[in-house]
Amino acid sequence: MGSLLVPPTAISLLAALSLFLLLLSPAAAWRPWPHLAKSNVSDDPALVRDSKKYEGSSEFVHLKYHMGPVLTANITVHIIWYGTWQRDQKKIIREFINSISAHDSKSPSVFGWWRTVQLYTDQTGANISRTVRLGEEKNDRFYSHGKSLTRLSIQTVIKSAVTAKSRPLPINAKNGLYLLLTSDDVYVENFCGQVCGFHYFTFPSIVGYTLPYAWVGNSEKLCPGVCAYPFAVPSYIPGLKPMKSPNGDVGVDGMISVIAHEVAELASNPLVNAWYAGGDPIAPVEIADLCEGIYGTGGGGSYTGQLMDGRDGATYNMNGIRRRYLVQWVWNHVVNYCTGPNALDQ
């Protein structure tokens, strides 16, 4: 409420469209750096004109509901801190999670951002819950499975956390989300090249339960230009300057949007059989994939869209509890374009 929804520009639709057609990434993976970054699309009038044909049309974005569950009960996010984490880094991330349901944050707010996610329903017509809470946390300080993880070993890390002898994470299969966050010295399969985070669910044969989970890595040392864009920029783009991050931590501020992306998709597609586009559940294009790289009005290509500058020079697009964050938008299936709380009135 308070912020008006505006149609996307041709560019943002084009970005969504190209992503949809390319289907480059593996299941539920994400990298924030837009695929069109190098193509200079915004300067090409032909492309812009062509893409106008698709504006407001659902011809090309067939986001569909596949009858599976979405998270309609109060959502609890359990965090596993893998590796070495500073207290301040944890605070930034915890406060982001707590901001999702903080209805009294200053507008545009993280709470307002979640309203787009709440537009998704299940078979019974129940909406995704408006309540997202921080649950229990578990530290895996000593890198129990080493400093290089595969997709499968991530499940064993989660298993260790839910079966630990002392203070195991609760098993919460109905409305729990498990967020595995790896510190900046941990490599995860496909990190940086193709993904900055992904989500899936655990296998009963490994973990004992089917639990929706996401992994997000701190890219500060490995590839900030890929996964913490625009707070760091890729070296292959000369003259592009990084923006100042709102909480003074490039790696963690970059993780926030990836965490948001994954939590939005976990809520709307927790078992990868609910809301996604594309015919192939191996490579679903989900509600945040469709808005990759779009953080404000006009966003698309290498352009983030209209953002806000704090007095301290930091760039952000929404307010949480006490802090500011930069978070990508998500697809709004009611109007068929990406929306966010900081959309400009046109």
Ligand SMILES: *[C@@H]1O[C@H](CO)[C@@H](O)[C@H](O)[C@H]1NC(C)=O
């Ligand atoms: C993008 O366009 C600008 C001018 O419109 C040009 O100077 C620049 O070299 C182009 N960049 C690429 C990567 O094509």
Ligand SMILES: *[C@@H]1O[C@H](CO)[C@@H](O)[C@H](O)[C@H]1NC(C)=O
């Ligand atoms: C629930 O979803 C429907 C359909 O998208 C939407 O019209 C309605 O506003 C949503 N309700 C809430 C509380 O978000």
Ligand SMILES: *[C@@H]1O[C@H](CO)[C@@H](O)[C@H](O)[C@H]1NC(C)=O
């Ligand atoms: C869900 O959260 C709301 C607060 O947002 C609370 O009032 C309600 O009691 C919670 N429901 C359950 C079942 O925990």
